[in-house]
Amino acid sequence: xxxxxxxxxxxxxxxxxxxxxxxxxxxxxxxxxxxxxxxxxxxxxxxxxxxxxxxxxxxxxxxxxxxxxxxxxxxxxxxxxxxxxxxxxxxxxxxxxxxxxxxxxxxxxxxxxxxxxxxxxxxxxxxxxxxxxxxxxxxxxxxxxxxxxxxxxxxxxxxxxxxxxxxxxxxxxxxxxxxxxxxxxxxxxxxxxxxxxxxxxxxxxxxxxxxxxxxxxxxxxxxxxxxxxxxxxxxxxxxxxxxxxxxxxxxxxxxxxxxxxxxxxxxxxxxxxxxxxxxxxxxxxxxxxxxxxxxxxxxxxxxxxxxxxxxxxxxxxxxxxxxxxxxxxxxxxxxxxxxxxxxxxxxxxxxxxxxxxxxxxxxxxxxxxxxxxxxxxxxxxxxxxxxxxxxxxxxxxxxxxxxxxxxxxxxxxxxxxx
Numbered sequence: 001x002x003x004x005x006x007x008x009x010x011x012x013x014x015x016x017x018x019x020x021x022x023x024x025x026x027x028x029x030x031x032x033x034x035x036x037x038x039x040x041x042x043x044x045x046x047x048x049x050x051x052x053x054x055x056x057x058x059x060x061x062x063x064x065x066x067x068x069x070x071x072x073x074x075x076x077x078x079x080x081x082x083x084x085x086x087x088x089x090x091x092x093x094x095x096x097x098x099x100x101x102x103x104x105x106x107x108x109x110x111x112x113x114x115x116x117x118x119x120x121x122x123x124x125x126x127x128x129x130x131x132x133x134x135x136x137x138x139x140x141x142x143x144x145x146x147x148x149x150x151x152x153x154x155x156x157x158x159x160x161x162x163x164x165x166x167x168x169x170x171x172x173x174x175x176x177x178x179x180x181x182x183x184x185x186x187x188x189x190x191x192x193x194x195x196x197x198x199x200x201x202x203x204x205x206x207x208x209x210x211x212x213x214x215x216x217x218x219x220x221x222x223x224x225x226x227x228x229x230x231x232x233x234x235x236x237x238x239x240x241x242x243x244x245x246x247x248x249x250x251x252x253x254x255x256x257x258x259x260x261x262x263x264x265x266x267x268x269x270x271x272x273x274x275x276x277x278x279x280x281x282x283x284x285x286x287x288x289x290x291x292x293x294x295x296x297x298x299x300x301x302x303x304x305x306x307x308x309x310x311x312x313x314x315x316x317x318x319x320x321x322x323x324x325x326x327x328x329x330x331x332x333x334x335x336x337x338x339x340x341x342x343x344x345x346x347x348x349x350x351x352x353x354x355x356x357x358x359x360x361x362x363x364x365x366x367x368x369x370x371x372x373x374x375x376x377x378x379x380x381x382x383x384x385x386x387x388x389x390x391x392x393x394x395x396x397x398x399x400x401x402x403x404x405x406x407x408x409x410x411x412x413x414x415x416x417x418x
Contacts, residue, residue, distance in 0.1 A: 003029060003032055003033055003037070003038070003039065003040070004038070004039050005029075005040075006040075009025060009029075009040065009169070012025045012167070013025055013026065013029075018068050018069040018070065019067075019068035019069070020064075020065045020066070020067070020068025020069050020070025020071075020111075020166065021068070021069075021070055021071075021166055021167070022068070023064070023065065023068060023070070023163075024065065024070060024162070024163040024164075024165075024166035024167045025163070025166075025167040025169070027159070027160060027163040028040060028160070028163050028164055028167045028169055028170065028171065031160055031163075031171055032171035032172070032173070035171050035173045035174070036173065037171035037172045037173040038172060039172050040167075040169040040170065040171060040172065041133050041169065041170055041171075041172045041176060042133070042168060042169060043074055043133050043134050043135045043164060043165075043168060043169065043170050044074060044075075044128050044129070044132040044133060044134050044151075045074050045075040045076065045077075045126065045128050045132075045134045045135075045136075046072065046074055046075070046076040046077075046134060046135045046136065046137075046156075046161055046162075046164055046165035047076070047077050047078075047079060047121050047126065047134075047135075047136040047137055047138060047141050047145075047161070048076055048077070048078050048079060048108060048113055048137060048161045048162050048165060049079040049137030049138040049141075049156075049157070049158055049161055050062075050108075050137065050157075050158035050159045050160075050161050050162050051078050051079065051081055051104055051105055051108040051113070051162075052079065052080060052081055052082055052158075052363060053081070053082040053097065053100060053101035053104050053105075054158075056100050058104060058158070058159075059100045059101075059103050059104040059107065061159060062104050062107035062108055062111075062162070063103065063107050065107070065111060065162065065166070066107050066110050066111060070111055070166045071111055071112045071166065072111055072112040072113055072162075072165040072166055073165065073166060073167065073168030074165060074168050075114070075126070076111075076112065076113040076114065076162075076165040077113065077114045077116040077118075077121040077124070077126045078105075078108055078109075078113050078114060078115060078116050078117050078118075079117070079118070079119050079121075079137060079138045079141070080117055080118065080119050080305075080358060080359045080360055080363060081101065081104070081105045081117055081358055081359055082097075082101035082104075082105075082359060082363065082364045083098065083101050083102055083105065083358065083359060083364070084356060084357050084358045084359050085105065085115075085117065085357075085358050086333055086336060086357040086358055088336070088354070088355045088356060088357045089328070089354050089355065089356040089357070089359075089366060090366070091359070091364045091365060091366050092365040092366065092369075093364060093365065101364075105117075108162070111162070111165075111166070113162075113165070114126075115333075116332065116333070116334070117332065117333060117357070117358035117359070118305050118331075118332030118333070118334065118358075119138050119140055119141060119303070119304045119305050119332075119360070120140075120141070120144075120234065120304045120305040120307070120332060121141055122141065122144050122145065122148070122149060123230075123234075123305070123307050123332070123334070123335075124332055124334040125334070127149055128145065128149060128151035129149075129151065130149065130150040130151065130256055131150060131151070131152065132151045132152065133151070133152050133153070133170060133176050134151050134152065134153045134170075135153060135154075135156045135160075135161060135164035135165065135170045136153040136156060136161070137155070137156045137157065137158065137160075137161035139155060139238070139241035139242065140234070140237055140238035140241055140242075140303075140304045140380065141304075142154075142155045142156075142241065142247055143237035143238070143240065143241045143246055143247055143248065143249065144233070144234060144237050144238075144304075146175055146181075146247055146248040147233070147237060147248050147249045147250065147251075147255050148230070148233050148234075148237070148255055148256075149256075150255070150256035150257055152175055152176045152181075153170075153175060153176070153247075154170075154173070154174040154175050154176065154247065155245075155247050156170075174247075175247055175248055178266075179266075181218065181248060181257065182218065182264070182265060182266040182268065183218050183219055183220035183250050183258070183261075183264040183265050183266075183270070184217055184218055184219070184265075184270065184271045184272075185214065185217060185218070185219040185220070185270055185271060185272050185273075185274060186219070186220055186222060186261060186265075186270045186272070186273040186274070187210065187213075187219045187220065187221045187222065187274050187276060188222050188223055188273060188274065188275045188276065189206070189221060189222070189223040189224060189276045190222065190223030191223075191275060191276070191277065192223070192276065192277075192278060192281065193416075195416060196278075196281070196416050197223070197224060197227045198227055199397065199416055200231070200232060200235070200377070200397055200398060201377070201396065201397035201398075201400070201416065202232075202281075202416075203228065203232040203233070203235040203236040203239070204235045204236070204238070204239040204288070204377070204378060204379030204380075204382070204395075205239075205281055205284045205285050205288065205379070206221075206236060206239075206276075206281065206284070207235065207236035207237065207238065207239025207240040207243070207379050208239045208240070208242075208243045208284045208287060208288060208379050208382075208383075209243075209276070209280055209281065209283070209284035210236070210239075210240045210243075210244070210246065210249065211239060211240035211241065211242065211243030211244025211245075211246050212243050212244055212284070212287075213244075213274070214240070214244055214246055214249075215244045215245055215246075216244065216245035216246065216247065218246075218248050218249065218250070219249060219250070219274075220249075220250035220251070220252055220258050220261055220264035220265065221249065221250070221251045221252065222252045222261050223252075224251050224252075224253075224254060225252065225253035225254065226253070228251070228254060230307075231307055231309060231310055233251070233254070233255075234304055234307075235304075235378070235379065236249070237249065238303065238304050238378070238379060238380040239378075239379025239380060239383070241380075242379060242380045242383040242384065243287075243379070243383055250264035252264065278417075282417065285395070285417075288379060288382040288383075288393065288395035289382070289393055289394050289395045290386060290392050290393055291373045291374075291392035291393055291394045292392075293373050293392075294394075294409050294410045295373060295408065295409050295410075296325055296372075296373045296374070296375045296394060296404055296405070296408065296409060296410060297325060297326075297368065297371075297372030297373050297374065297391070298325055298326045298327070298328070298367055298368060298372065298373075298374050298375075298391070299323070299325055299326070299327045299328070299374070299375045299376065299401050299404065299405045300327075300328040300329075300330070300360075300361045300362075300367070300374055300375075300376050300378075300381055300385075301314070301328070301329055301330070301376060301377050301378060301381075301398065301401060302328070302329050302330030302331055302356070302360065302378070303330060303360055303362065303376075303378040303380040303381045304378075304380070305330055305331045305332045305335070305360070306329060306330065306331040306335065307331075307335065308335050308338050308339070310398070311329065311331060311335060311339055311344060311348075312344065313398060314329060314348065314353070314398065314402065315344055315347060315348055317398065317399055317402040318348075318351050318353075318402055318406075320351070321351065321406050322351050322352045322406070323351060323352040323353065323402075323405040323406055324352075324405065324406060324407070324408045325404075325405050325408055326352075326354065326367070326368055327352060327353050327354065327405045328353075328354050328356050328361050328366065328367070329348065329353050329354070329355055329356065330356040330357075330359075330360040330361065331355065331356070331357060332357065332358075333357050333358060336355065336357045339355075361381075361389070362381060362384045362385055362388040362389055363388070365389075367389055367391060371389070371390040371391055371392075372391055372392075373391065373392050373393070373394055374389070374391035374392070374393055374394070375393070375394045375395070375396060375400075375401050375404050375405070375410065376393060376394075376395060376396075376401065377395070377396060377397055377398045377400070377401050379395075381393070382395050394410050396410070396411075396412050397412075397413065399413065400412045400413060
């Protein structure tokens, strides 16, 4: 199928807007051809994951676009980089890698991208409208954008994301199309206790199970009406996109395309109804912890980045107690500004908390050297930490993480699991 180009597209491909724009549109067009998309569609915004340093080629690619005078055509926020440019925390990148990482970050800013440097752009004011087409990278941002905001994006990988942002176009396929957003499975959690469904510890666990069960299929969860807040949905989506390839989920009565189960199914019958039991939940919980030792060497929270509410919850749970283990709290500079202004940051740092901005502990070397046991309340951290950092993992709630960091060994509230 031949791809149709508009007159504006043809002008860009002819080089009228510079070699950077031409290169970007060629990348988008070739992707459309490979995916069988009949056309390119305009996008309202982009979120760029490709600015995280993984090697010199990524930096050189970005600088090639800058050399070609490329500028983003739509609002484009930036995911985490490899450096904390705010100076809150220290990274152990060697000099060459540090220089290339900084060059990469600056190149994306030169193209007009907003220096947001957060994996939670939706909590930093970047919230595209329901039904709008966008081109977002970063798995948790993609699943949140599709599911909670109801905007439409595929999982745009590194470098395709910036190409779409410069072109202002994306291939018309996948989750941009209404028929591909239909739930095929119903996940019934109504048999679980109300106490568990209200708990923050539950959502990364359920998300882990959901990702493993759904892989990249779409399901609608029933039985959570009135329970999850936005941070819960963030945690659920991040875990499901890490343990599986979930790009979209529906929660009946909660997410915008699922006012009812029937609406999420688009009037069709489900292929399967799965009733989640406590044993299924406990099985997913067990997968999140791979450490055998109850002693912990560090704690890390904030993947996705902590919201202001989560930062304040951390301070409340500490209750003026100092932690006895290195404790990293990752957040965005949008939150950093607030906690600088109200004194929360200084209070947390006085209690031993290291605030991390612009990046996170699993994408750049920051944890104490030598490995050990990392405790976290993040399903995403639990999934990636061992492979990326060498640390084994103990999972728990935010309260569990705080109590464990104060005592130096794992402490969990087992009441939910009785």
